[in-house]
Amino acid sequence: MSLQQFMNDAISPWMKEDGPDSDIVMSSRIRLARNFDNIPFPILAKNEDLLKILEFIKSKYHHQTFKTYQDLEFVTMSELKPIEKRVLVEKHLISPHLAEKSQLGAVLISKSEQVSVMVNEEDHIRIQLYFPGFQLEKALDQAFAFDDWLEEEINYAFDEKRGYLTSCPTNVGTGLRASVMMHLPALALTQKLNRMIPAINQLGLVVRGIYGEGSEALGNIFQVSNQVTLGRAEKDTVDDLQSVVEKLIEQERNARELLLEQSPLQLEDRIFRSYGVLEHSRIIESKETAKCLSDVRLGIDVGFIKNISKSILNELMVLTQPGFLQQYAKEGLSPEERDKLRASLIRERLNLENG
Amino acid sequence: MDCQECHERTATLHFTKVVNGNKTEIHVCEHCAKEKGYVSYDEEAYSLHDLLSGLFNFSSPSVKQNSFVHTQGKTCEKCGMSYSDFTRIGKFGCAECYHTFEDHLNPIFRRVHSGNTTHHGKIPKRIGVDINLKKTLTGYKEKLQQLIEGEEFEEAAKVRDKIKSLEKDLSRNGGDD
Ligand SMILES: [Zn+2]
């Protein structure tokens, strides 16, 4: 398979569109946790109950279309190979929990991969909607509409006092997790982000790296999301997140301008060194890849690099993950082979730009 | 304690996994927890762990004593989850657990949800119809009381009519179910 073709399959169609503020905000996501009334949560449900849910979801929603979310595809975890599950995880269409722990798990995915509904994960139903760029409000509207559509057929576990009932006490109430994925290289470089995080936490919001381990954020990509789901209406939660993200965008833009003003040569040097590494290395680890991609993307945004498309960071962050590399190679890879293939895939991708 | 997956790092995450009623103790390091999918990295894994580990350590001694006395034998009739299971796992087994453990939930929710204990937000459309009616009804009843106390009997009569018609709607919805 050619790289072009592989990429077409690997990058979700919705990601190919440019959203608002896409120089800094990569994507917006809304997740709603829901459960069936009268069936224990997956952690304690009997297999026959979980099978009943699978059958129900399949019979009602397989190949259905709701609004622009066309041809929902129902796939059970048991029919997928480990590598296929891994790829869905790396595309953020399913969680590692669903891939590895939910034997009777399944997922409904729309053709554009903009909507995915995980079935029998920690909760019976987890609706996820993705939008490119900064589009939280639209995402929430659409998630509500989709939720209403599901509810036409499903009796949700709901309590007047506690709201939507979920398996984990951290999700009860709205069941909402709103999150925004942001590229914040200048705030990270100038250490300003660390100083902003305590104030953000005070608002019940969390900032974390989504690639990489623990507190480390590979590629300067951060996710900002809400923690509180009880006692705060969805709209208010999204408004809070919205205003924090607006602040972060503003601060990131200021920090970029400051860098350009105070140390333009150092910045240019850093960016072109990273560009050189991506263009010429023969072995590259994911950590270095992420750092260089972040630098190059910043270089594109501030105008140092002109002949590369902006989508390169999003694309290559996804494509150079272990699961995708393995799928590209169509065989198991040792870490050394992975680093070699990663380097050659990046070079090939950059060549597409020149072609 | 060493991580049970890599035996290289110290296990910093400890929890119990329940699959079809069988419990397994898990002790892993953060690295392996993520690598092996014990925690999901697109979710609130790390901060959540911190949150949950402190969740059930009630600081107030009186609460601690009470929960000990009342809940020793309390088990959810619907799913079989006991209160001690719940505190160890940190997950509810079913919707009914919320009622079974009701007496203990407010301090937990307050801690996780910035002091909140009551839902505010979306209500399911179909089953929500009754809930919305009930809310309106409560509002009218309060208003009626105020009007009577203020001796505004003409207004009060109008509100009473509204209450009657709402109550009729409510009982009709109930009958359909
Ligand atoms: Zn380990």
Ligand SMILES: [Zn+2]
């Ligand atoms: Zn229960």
